[in-house]
Amino acid sequence: MTAPRILLVIGGGIAAYKSLDLIRRLKERGFSVRAILTAGGAQFVTPLSVATLTAERCFQDLFDLTDEHDVGHIRLARDADLVLVAPATADLIAKMANGLANDLASTALIATTAPILLAPAMNPTMWENAATRRNVERLTADGVSFVGPETGPMAERGESGLGRMSEPLDIVAAVERKLHGRREGPLVGLxxxxxxxxxxxxxxxxxxxxxxxxxxxxxxxxxxxxxxxxxxxxxxxxxxxxxxxxxxxxxxxxxxxxxxxxxxxxxxxxxxxxxxxxxxxxxxxxxxxxxxxxxxxxxxxxxxxxxxxxxxxxxxxxxxxxxxxxxxxxxxxxxxxxxxxxxxxxxxxxxxxxxxxxxxxxxxxxxxxxxxxxxxxxxxxxxxxxxxxxxxxxxxxxxxx
The missing domain is CATH 3.40.50.10300 (CoaB-like)
Structure with a gap:
């Protein structure tokens, strides 16, 4: 059987460092992983690290002449069984909720017909902001799924709260449930x-x-x-x-x-x-x-x-x-x-x-x-x-x- 294909979008937050372990965990479980690294994400992890772990080219530029000769952003979007955004920053969530498409990541997200799973990561104040809540509600109504965020210490010294990105193994479990569904329990299908x-x-x-x-x-x-x-x-x-x-x-x-x-x-x-x-x-x-x-x-x-x-x-x-x-x-x-x-x-x-x-x-x-x-x-x-x-x-x- 063909390995399930995951398109991973790495957003621009400090939690991007977890995306490297996330790729490894997905590959261990037989998933094929391609990654889009946003400009913000590239401030925290390198394209070389992402490419090495995925064993695929790391995609970054919407206007790359090599990739876009055959409308590469559409190909990336359509060749995925699931699109995973981790970390999903407040900016990426806002772009998705409002249909913006001004870089490779946001364009692929609006061009895909595959299920989308978001792993939010941001400061608790940003997560609780009224605009973020509205965006999350809109995406939920549109059928987008979420895993997390979790409660815990933040990157900011001495700050803690709801906003930490879920751990890689928890995200992998959510990916498996999204793709394969739950197979047991009296309320399956309800x-x-x-x-x-x-x-x-x-x-x-x-x-x-x-x-x-x-x-x-x-x-x-x-x-x-x-x-x-x-x-x-x-x-x-x-x-x-x-x-x-x-x-x-x-x-x-x-x-x-x-x-x-x-x-x-x-x-x-x-x-x-x-x-x-x-x-x-x-x-x-x-x-x-x-x-x-x-x-x-x-x-x-x-x-x-x-x-x-x-x-x-x-x-x-x-x-x-x-x-x-x-x-x-x-x-x-x-x-x-x-x-x-x-x-x-x-x-x-x-x-x-x-x-x-x-x-x-x-x-x-x-x-x-x-x-x-x-x-x-x-x-x-x-x-x-x-x-x-x-x-x-x-x-x-x-x-x-």
Whole structure:
């Protein structure tokens, strides 16, 4: 059989040094690798190093007379089974999202019909920038896949956060999954949509209405669904925990942004709405509200959209729709009422009163409420809850364990 052909685009970031080991790891697993080295990437690794490891010429110039006599950038784009961008810088991500093509790398990316996998690498502030988030969401909607980024120390001295490029072996595993697909698990072939974390509703430029949700339960469910073979999209509010492996993550801030991201991510076979969405928002003052002699300002609250009920009413409603009920009293009674009112198939209810330690903690005690009755589970870790829930989801859809 012909070796799978990878076109590797090496962007201009310090993480480019990992691309050399990445090439070696891909070659060890039988992949054929060609590489495009951007001008920025060439500031960190040399064309000779890349060419030596790939055993192919290192491609750099869009207007190279030797390569372009037969429209070389089109040939490179079409001769690949997968295009891998590692590191995928903020600049390359922005070019792709906006369809720019002003060098060999960006031209090949817009000319390919092969699957594209990006391994982002940048400073945490750049990764969290609103423009980068919009670009990532647009590319995700266009079918581009991501691996990482990871949390850890940055090149800048003393700085750490979310933005490190995934390690070469993790990227290789993502390449293999993208090309060959998952071959086991009860959710193979299914799409799962999960919401997680809180939403932040601006009061003014520095203050928000929020809650204490850590996102641990929603993220654990997304990770468990991915391990079960599903294609998973995680729509996450602001959290400080690491993204789950093998999951497409869409980051949002507000309830309205979360609803928009959810609707863009449909259709799905299973929808799990674990996010603690703020019920209300304010109009949001354009400047910081200041203390004055007249007492605190009055906040006018507006009800946020009901994401779960909205999805339940759509024509492309997931076959299995799961809501969460975070309560501080009468947990089961409130969950039963929510099940009927929201139009979902299952409610996962839990006690989030301060004494429980659930919100922001590592453990959870849940009650599964459905039309068939109530099932109360013992206290367990949020990871164990996630695994049990995913098994239940698979059984509900008649998938073998």
């Amino acid at each position: 799409r799962v949509l999960v919401t997680s974390g809180p939403t932040h509703e601006p009061i003014d430029p520095v203050r928000v209405l929020a809650n204490r949700s850590s996102g641990r339960q929603g993220h654990a469910i997304a990770a468990a669904a991915a391990r079960a073979g599903a294609e998973v999209t995680l729509v996450s509010g602001p959290v400080s925990i690491t993204d789950p492996k093998d999951v497409t993550v869409v980051r949002v801030e507000t309830a309205r942004e979360m609803l928009e991201a959810v609707e863009r991510s449909l259709p799905a076979d299973i929808g799990v709405f674990a996010a603690a969405v703020a019920d209300w928002r304010t109009d949001g003052a354009p400047q910081k509200l200041k203390k004055g002699g007249g007492g605190p300002p009055a906040l006018s609250l507006v009800e946020n959209p009901d994401i779960l009920a909205t999805v339940a009413g759509r024509a492309d409603r997931p076959r299995l729709l799961v809501g969460f009920a975070a309560e501080t009293e009468n947990v089961v009674a409130h969950a039963k009422e929510k099940l009927a009112r929201k139009g979902c198939d299952l409610i996962v209810a839990n006690d989030v009163s301060p004494a429980s330690g659930v919100m922001g903690g590592e453990a959870n005690t849940v009650h599964l409420v459905s039309a068939d009755g109530v099932e109360s589970w013992p206290a367990m870790s949020k990871g164990a809850v996630a695994e049990e829930l995913v098994e239940r989801f698979a059984a509900s859809l008649g998938r073998p364990a």
